[in-house]
Every structure is written in C-alpha cells, then in structure tokens.
Amino acid sequence: MDSDGFATHSRDVNGFTLREAMRCGVIETDWFRMKAMGEVEELLKTPRVHFLYLHHVFPDEIDNFRATLAHVQRTHEMVTYSRAVELVLSGQVTRPTACVSFDDGLSTILPASRVMDELGIKGCFFVCPAIVGERDREQVRRFAETRLHYPPMDVLGWAEIEEMASRGHEIGSHTYSHPNMGEVSLEQAIDELQYSRDELRLRLGGVKHFAWPSGRWDNFSARAGKAVFDLGYESCASAIRGCHMPRPFAVDRRDVCLRREHIMGCWPLRHNLYFMARSVRRVGPKDYQWPPKWQRIVKQESTVPGEDGGVPGEAMALA
C-alpha cells in the first residue's frame, strides 16, 4: 500500500487467507489429477471462443501476466474482442480462440496494454466514465469502497484511454458509475447505460461492447439486458465463467450473454489454465444463452428503451 492506503502490490489485494489457502488446495489437487490424465492439453485444444478478463496488473504481476498470455497465445488464436463476438454470433469456430478484456479502468492496465502490444494482442477495456480521470483520491477511495468493493487504486484518465484506443485497443462500457444493476430501478439502469454510451461516443467516437459490473446473474436483470441492445450496444458480457462452443447455426446478438473467464496476473500459470480447462469440461451447448426466463424479455426489440416499464428486479427470479 502507499501512504494513502492505495493498493500498489499484488499482496494488497490478494492477501493470504485461510480461505485462499483452501481454494488453492482444491485447485492444485484437481489440476494434478487432470494433468496426470492428460486432460488439460486435450481440453485446451477444443475449438471454442474463450473471453479472458482481469482487473489489474500490478508491477509485481506483470512478468507472470506476460508469461500467461504468451502461453495462451501459443495454444490459441488471439483475436480482438469484436472478432471474438462475431465468431460467437456466427457459431463458426474452428480452432481454440481467445481474447482479453479488463474491467474498471484502473491505472495498472496501461502498462498491461503495452505488454499486450509487445505480444501483438489487442484487448477491450471496459470503463466507467463517472470515475475516469478522477484525481481526488478521497473520491476514488469512496468509489472503490461503495462501487468496486476492493481496495482503492488509481484510475486512468481520458488521455490515457484515448492513447490506448489509438494503439488499437477497444474501449467498452461498464456502466456510467458501476452500480449493482440488479438493485437499481429500470430508469436508473437505462441512465447508466445511456450516459456511459454517450460519453464514450463523445470522447472516442463510438462504443460497441458492454460488460455489466460484478457480472453475476444477481447483479443484472432481463430488462436491463434488453436496454443494452435497445441502446445500440452490440454485445453484453457477464463475469460468469465459461466459454463459447461452435454451433451449426448463427444467432442474433440479443440471443447471447457472453461468459468470461476471470484470470489473475498473480496466479500461477497452471491456475489460470485450470479455470480455462475446467470451463471447457463443463460447458453445455446452450451456455451462450440468457437464463430461460430472461430470453423473451431481452429479445423484445424496441425503439424506446424500457418502454415496457417495470423494475429490473422483477425479472430476476430464475427457474
């Protein structure tokens, strides 16, 4: 931590707790069993699209981050986020394919984006315009406590984001101010989607992709999902683990709720590969879809976002 209590090293965020030690034990046991059976290599050879995502890469994580991406690049075709979305929609996936995205717009992703440039990998960086360029550290601290729910870290400014975009990286919307989209009213949810879209259009000339904060089903709603597409976003991403398998038919963008695989710069390579392999082992043919009760609502096309009214939470109950 620095003198203001801002996280500067991996250990500031990933403290060694009993829970973490137990989690590691489970992963290690399953990993070595899968390795012994030769499963890992076979699973990772499976043609599919795998969306990897991270939040931060501290200076003490950057070498491991580089090694992880270099390893994935040797075994997967690395594509842009937009290309990965196209492949998922078309279903025509013929080889192991991966892309990289980052959430929250933290300043440590700037050097991470340069490592990606060295490797020839272009990512998508999901940002919240409300906090971009905030230099008042009390404001950043409050945002981290109330919205991000992890220790405070410095955030990127617009000039840095524009510079990353000029190097070929994509910038996506992560809402305007990172609320729990499963708890706000539909009107607030639409405002979050719209303000973010409008500011990114103004600053960068456009925005295609959206990833919802925290990314679990209870952090979102069917009606907010419908609004994402009504407002012109081309894709909507969760943080639910998984990957996207080939399909003999194409689907509409409203049919797809992207799954993303959380990896960490501080995790050993085998832990990151373990989660990827586990997702391939578990994936089902319909794991690109919304929950069954949400599908009809997300797919209702509309020119007026949210015209059917109601509160997002109403549509939340899953079968």
Ligand SMILES: [Zn+2]
């Ligand atoms: Zn986030």
